Amino acid sequence: MAKNKDGNNSKNIKNNKSKSVMLSKLEEFKAFINQCKRVMMITRRPSRDEFLMVSKVTGLGICLLGALGFAIHAPMMYLKAMLKP
Template sequence: MTRRDVSERSPQIDTLETFLKNLRNLSIESVKLKLREYIRVLRYARKPSKDEFYMVSKIAAAGILFIGLIGFVVYLLFSELPTYF
């Protein structure tokens, strides 16, 4: 079996090597530090009030409807415009 050139390596091999290199650099201390960061964020998190939840829900629904409207307009343009040309 011949040795392949570095430029002929598949992306999967590079990804696997990168994963293994990162796995070797992983230590218990780095995991503990990351968990401390997550716990710190969760301490500051709170349950939203009912009014805040409704406001966020309305904004999210309006955004979804707006994106849907844009998609529908684009659909109409692409389905009706070709009949005029």
């Protein structure tokens, strides 16, 4: 095994690096959990009016995307039928 100047082998160095990477990932995960807790503490249940408004806007968006998809799909199907011998 290769040894560095301090007499430690390279395997120990790799283990130390992997441990530090794991610790940094664990710290990132803990920070993420703390951020989630903070968000959950300031959230509240929407009122009936807010919920209805969000539902209407979402439904309208879904309908618009569906209409756009249909507007693209229908002419393409007719073009394919016309081009097919």
